[in-house]
Amino acid sequence: xxxxxxxxxxxxxxxxxxxxxxxxxxxxxxxxxxxxxxxxxxxxxxxxxxxxxxxxxxxxxxxxxxxxxxxxxxxxxxxxxxxxxxxxxxxxxxxxxxxxxxxxxxxxxxxxxxxxxxxxxxxxxxxxxxxxxxxxxxxxxxxxxxxxxxxxx
Amino acid sequence: xxxxxxxxxxxxxxxxxxxxxxxxxxxxxxxxxxxxxxxxxxxxxxxxxxxxxxxxxxxxxxxxxxxxxxxxxxxxxxxxxxxxxxxxxxxxxxxxxxxxxxxxxxxxxxxxxxxxxxxxxxxxxxxxxxxxxxxxxxxxxxxxxxxxxxxxx
DNA sequence: TATTGTTATACTCTATAACTATA
DNA sequence: TATAGTTATAGAGTATAACAATA
Numbered sequence: 566x567x568x569x570x571x572x573x574x575x576x577x578x579x580x581x582x583x584x585x586x587x588x589x590x591x592x593x594x595x596x597x598x599x600x601x602x603x604x605x606x607x608x609x610x611x612x613x614x615x616x617x618x619x620x621x622x623x624x625x626x627x628x629x630x631x632x633x634x635x636x637x638x639x640x641x642x643x644x645x646x647x648x649x650x651x652x653x654x655x656x657x658x659x660x661x662x663x664x665x666x667x668x669x670x671x672x673x674x675x676x677x678x679x680x681x682x683x684x685x686x687x688x689x690x691x692x693x694x695x696x697x698x699x700x701x702x703x704x705x706x707x708x709x710x711x712x713x714x715x716x717x718x
Numbered sequence: 719x720x721x722x723x724x725x726x727x728x729x730x731x732x733x734x735x736x737x738x739x740x741x742x743x744x745x746x747x748x749x750x751x752x753x754x755x756x757x758x759x760x761x762x763x764x765x766x767x768x769x770x771x772x773x774x775x776x777x778x779x780x781x782x783x784x785x786x787x788x789x790x791x792x793x794x795x796x797x798x799x800x801x802x803x804x805x806x807x808x809x810x811x812x813x814x815x816x817x818x819x820x821x822x823x824x825x826x827x828x829x830x831x832x833x834x835x836x837x838x839x840x841x842x843x844x845x846x847x848x849x850x851x852x853x854x855x856x857x858x859x860x861x862x863x864x865x866x867x868x869x870x871x
Numbered sequence: 872t873a874t875t876g877t878t879a880t881a882c883t884c885t886a887t888a889a890c891t892a893t894a
Numbered sequence: 895t896a897t898a899g900t901t902a903t904a905g906a907g908t909a910t911a912a913c914a915a916t917a
Binding site for chain 1: 906907908909910911915916917
Binding site for chain 1: 847850861
C-alpha cells in the first residue's frame with residue numbers, strides 16, 4: 566500500500582538529477598490535490614470561490630474581466646457567474662456606460678460565503694500545519710510569498 | 719474599457735488577518751493554476767502523468783493500488799490506465815498469483831514520455847525560478863520537502 | 872466592423888451503482 | 895461472502911463555434 570513515495574530513493578531508471586522545478590512541481594501538485602480533496606459536499610468549487618474572492622478584492626467586474634483574471638474562456642465564466650447568481654452570491658447588473666457589458670457584483674451573502682468557505686478550506690491545512698515544527702512553518706510562510714511572485718509572473 | 723484587473727489595489731473589505739493556512743492555500747492554488755496553464759496541446763493530463771510517474775517510481779502496480787495512491791476511485795483509474803494503454807505508454811498484464819488482479823507496467827515508450835513531458839512541464843517553472851534569488855530558491859527547495867510531508871498525511 | 876456576452880455542443884476527469892470473475 | 899476490476903451513467907468544469915446586441 567504505497568502512499569508515501571520516498572523521494573530519496575530513485576529507482577534505476579530515475580537517474581536524472583532532481584531539479585528544483587521538478588521537485589517543486591510535484592510538491593505543489595500533490596499538496597493542492599490533497600487540499601482540494603477536503604472539499605465538503607456543499608462547498609463551492611475552486612472556480613466559484615476564486616470568482617467571489619476576486620470580486621471581494623477588486624470590486625465589481627465584468628464577466629470578460631473575470632474570465633481574463635481566472636484565465637478561463639468567457640463562455641466558461643458565464644456558466645460560473647450564472648451559478649453564483651442562482652445561489653444569490655453575486656448579482657448581474659447593467660453597465661450604464663456600455664449596454665453590451667454586464668457588471669458582476671458580490672452580494673452580502675456572497676461576502677459571508679467567502680468567509681465561511683475559507684474557514685472550512687483552511688481547517689484541514691491548519692491541522693496539518695500544527696503538526697510541523699516552527700521552522701517548517703516559517704519555511705512555508707516564506708515560500709508562500711515567493712510562490713505568489715512566481716504565480717504573478 | 720478595463721481589461722486587466724489591478725492586483726495591487728485591495729479594497730476596504732479585505733481586512734481579514736492572513737493565517738499561514740490561508741496565505742499558503744492561496745499561493746499553492748495560484749501557482750498550480752499557472753503551472754497547469756502551461757500545458758501544451760499534446761501533453762498528457764495531470765492524472766495520466768501522475769500514473770506514469772508513480773509506476774516509474776514504484777514499479778508495476780495494480781489499478782487499485784494506483785487509484786489509492788492517486789486518491790481517485792477505481793473506475794476513474796480504469797479509464798486513465800486504459801487511455802495510457804491505448805497510447806502504448808503502459809501495458810496491462812495478468813497477475814499469475816491472483817487472477818482477479820491486473821498489473822500495470824510502464825512501457826519503454828512510457829518511460830520516454832515521462833522525460834519529455836516533465837521537461838516541457840518544468841520549462842515554464844524553471845524560467846520563473848531563474849528570476850529568483852538564491853535565497854528564494856533555497857526557500858522553495860526546503861518548502862517542497864515540507865509540502866510533501868503535508869501532502870502525505 | 873469590432874467587441875461583449877451568451878447559447879449550443881462536446882470533451883475530460885471525476886464520481887456512484889451495478890455487474891463479472893475470482894478467492 | 896469478500897475482493898478486484900470493469901461497465902454504465904452522471905455531474906462538474908472546461909473548450910470552440912456560432913449568434914445577438916451594441917459600439
